[in-house]
Amino acid sequence: DTQEKETITPERAEEAKLKAKYPNLGQKPGGSDFLMKRLQKGQKYFDSGDYNMAKAKMKNKQLPSAGPDKNLVTGDHIPTPQDLPQRKSSLVTSKLAG
Amino acid sequence: NKSRPHSRGEYNVYSTFQSHEPEFDYLKSLEIEEKINKIRWLPQQNAAHFLLSTNDKTIKLWKISERDKRAEGYNLKDEDGRLRDPFRITALRVPILKPMDLMVEASPRRIFANAHTYHINSISVNSDHETYLSADDLRINLWHLEITDRSFNIVDIKPANMEELTEVITAAEFHPHHCNVFVYSSSKGTIRLCDMRSSALCDRHSKFFEEPEDPSSRSFFSEIISSISDVKFSHSGRYMMTRDYLSVKVWDLNMENRPVETYQVHEYLRSKLCSLYENDCIFDKFECCWNGSDSAIMTGSYNNFFRMFDRNTRRDITLEASRESSKPRAILKPRKVCTGGKRKKDEISVDSLDFNKKILHTAWHPMENIIAVAATNNLYIFQDKIN
8 A cells, every 4th residue: 555654665574474484583684693604504524533444444354335224324334425414504494493 | 700700600619627626625524516606717818718717615727728730740759659669760850730620728727725714705816917816705815826825815804703793705806907906795785995005904995885774674684685796897997886686786986875876687576585585595696797888787687587787878678598588590589577467468477487597697798799698507698689
């Protein structure tokens, strides 16, 4: 209704929609949470100690065939960066869940 | 013909090479993607072409050169490379150069690594043709093209306490003529111009460009959509252009308090910000570019649309880069997005736009009206129509 002085701008209307869907949305959207997520892209768990220990062990015995569960990484199976499931940045979910 | 040497030609792939490989930083447990973030050409000085390409962490200088001759008639080896028995050689000959099929070779000449903790978003070659800058989220470094093991930090906005972080660097560029001047843009929609003559560390800007915001119109999205995704000086060096989520702004370097021109790219998206935030499109980083004479500017949008604005006539046009609408030699038809209720024939409604088809990268030939438009995994090259 364009006659009223209290017209809600489209931006504010969209904001209200977002807040209605995600009531726990943080107060600082462009603030440090969002920026920290930007800066942390690419984080994956990898233990170089495990990796080198397993590599050293491998020299002494046969390489075990990959088990049926490829996601299970134990001390005998050399974990490589490709094997590890990418750790989901916790801020992906918290962007909307607060 | 001589007056328009670049027109009516067909473009073809000149060279393809792998610039970067994926890496894993074991110390920080970080995967480093091979994805190229920026490419910048060096001014051409001889027959070879030089370019800088960068991923998140490493910048490389590549030399691309042509080889169309091969030497034949060596004395010590056969044509297939096998060494000849020296005792069997009874006569000497002078090797001659024979033409061969054109071969284009790309070779890495310099690798500039380990200078960035955060992700590199920009590189910019200086007008002195000797140095260049690289910018990540929090720092800007100055390099010499010949020196790979050292760089100078010229901007550092990392707060002592990361909890106090409020803005990051989004783009940076050297002035086209003044080799001591560069600008960098931020996620808060501001641009800082720095002069390297004033101090070694340019944490204090010489000029600060920001458009005042109406506080009553502030919303959750305000800061996000004001984040500048690209900054480009005009060829003249008098103006600079910034791209934020919904608009392109032209700034006069002599006026810091507001832009001199503002162009709406896709204002109809303002009423879609909620869903654009949910699908992350609101964080898309569009680039922008000037034509050779600085009279027109171009930027991309969604649905494979791209927009051009004529600064003098104030006319604008929306075109589409897609197979269906671009048969070779066909004239592109202007597109229109319908925002209201009644959709005219040939218009497309906002809700039908494909947000996966985004044109983030466009380039304008420095001298001709030829443009390159990158649409997902296709590259389109368009030319001005000949009368």
